[in-house]
Amino acid sequence: MTENRTYISLKPKDVAIAYLLLRILIGVNYFNHGFTRIFNIPGFVEETVKELADSYFPEFLVRINSY
Template identity: 40%
Template sequence: MKEYRLGYVLARIAIGVSMFGHGLVRLPKLEGFKNHIVGSFAESMIPEILVTPFAYTLPILEFVVGVLLIIGLFTKEALVLGTMIMIALVFGSTMIENWGIIDSQLLHALIFIGLLLGIKYNHWSLDTKVNK
């Protein structure tokens, strides 16, 4: 049982660090990130009025999901939100035919889903301290 808990916490922190890092590096250059994303979607079927708020929101959501997973707080909710983010990113990637990035997005989604299915092993987390 201890090995499952250890494996769980390590996987949770690893995916959390990935999300945290994605958000962290984009937040200081949010306007430039937004401009890049809007430019990437200029020829897609998705209108700019939808792309712009998503581009502003994505780094914040990545950062928050990352922090929550690293500390193990609201883990279930963070995993669901992380999966929803990946679904949106996969959809967006298909709309601009960026096939090369979809593997990474799907891998992130599978890790989120795997952690969600194994949530009973989320022993080393703030969730267990708060819910006592």
């Protein structure tokens, strides 16, 4: 049996541009999520503690990680 496979050849420049765009997209996402919470840190912490009240995480660990 013979196999007919077609391989996609990507140029290094195209891979670098795709990687750059992915990094920018992820960076903007992290920035937006952090920026919306930075001005209301106590509210964010209390909401997170309330959300995780029924989980197995101790409250003091949730508070430390939320801050």
